[in-house]
Amino acid sequence: MTASEETVQRAPALLETSDDIQRWLENTSRAERSRRVAALSKSQLAAFALLLSARSGPEVLRSVDADLAGKVLRAGAARYSARLLEAMDLDDAAEILRRMKEAQRSPLLDAVSPDYAQAVREMLDWPAESTAAHMIPDAFTVESEMTIAEAETAIRTQALRIRGKDRIGGLIYVTDADRCLVGVVETQDLILAQPDQHISDLMDQDLAWVSALVDAEESAQALADYDLPALPVVNEQRRLLGVLTADAAADILEEETTEDAERQGGSAPLEVPYLRAKPWLLWRKRIVWLLVLFVAEAYTGTVLRAFEDELEAVVALAFFIPLLIGTGGNTGTQITTTLVRAMATGQVTFRDMPRVLVKELSTGALIAVTMAAAAVVRSWTLGVGPEVTITVSLTVGAIVLWSAFVASILPPVLKKLKVDPAVVSAPMISTIVDGTGLIIYFMIAHATLSQLNGL
Incomplete structure (x- = not known):
């Protein structure tokens, strides 16, 4: 192993000079830098920060996430960290400082030049989600x-x-x-x-x-x-x-794509890399949605209780409940995942909702016929009789169409209402379709099953 290769493979805590840092930067990826720096103890991080120069410092801070960059700056003495901060472009510096509490960033801003501190403070005054918060506040x-x-x-x-x-x-x-x-x-x-x-x-x-x-x-x-x-x-x-x-x-x-993916999974965005997220943070990000979905899902039990007599009269109806609500949720999830991404990239807007609805209902009709045929085969293998088979196949088709309708209109409507359409997560669309799908199931059963007459 050459001396250069050995330097590259050493952890940041073992690098001894600014030249070592520069060689390490030249031969490591952004992801690897982030992993190595995140693994440093507080004392190691302070020693590492002291080795950063006006050249290597900004590159290190830009190549890790803003939360970790803030830890690097806070690890060293304010006068040294301020030197690194002032070597950065204003938008990059503001992004790091925005993640800090006021008490943490004040010493850093007090240590940089007054002009630079004023320019950064003006950046921090803009709302975090605004364009101005991410701009370079100057131009030729x-x-x-x-x-x-x-x-x-x-x-x-x-x-x-x-x-x-x-x-x-x-x-x-x-x-x-x-x-x-x-x-x-x-x-x-x-x-x-x-x-x-x-x-x-x-x-x-x-x-x-x-x-x-x-x-x-x-x-x-x-x-x-x-x-x-x-x-x-x-x-x-x-x-x-x-x-x-x-x-x-x-x-x-x-960043927005990552946040949308997390919301689609029924969780709030983490804001830090997953491996640095502690169980307490993961709990906070997930529990709110889980409780909301728990409450929303509770009405499914209410629907089943309301049709208790029907289930007692035709026990075979219960065999197909998981299949029906699962099919509806899966159909809706496919649509919302595709549609939310298309909206995020600007391919679809609220004006396109009629076209989206026609496209998805047309597709849904084809899927409904296919799934209904599959339901006939499944009913036949269970030997539930022709009446229940007809009920199940009709319900599968109806739920697929209903799910396609709901999943097609919710994201554009939420976007119009200034709500992030990514909140229409896979668990959420499944929850919405579950209870309404059961109502459709029992309504069709009343129309097709003679055993339910008078109930």
């Missing part, structure tokens, strides 16, 4: 009346102070005297233009922009849809506040 700007020569001078001056300029993507935003956004110019067009030309002759006034308070997920999806390197963020007066970059948008979408 020129005024429309400037000549190319004047604009180049202004850009050189701005380049000395703008953080994250390598992430903005070759765009220069054009503003008026009040810093209101009026257009955009590409860097290459500026370079090729004549010095005495005016910016107004080159700028493109047809540009996309987003309001500061728009939900970050919507802005990130828009940036991805239009394949833009960055998206300008403006206030109500259309004054330029900053830019949402492509890498920030990718992080937002990845």
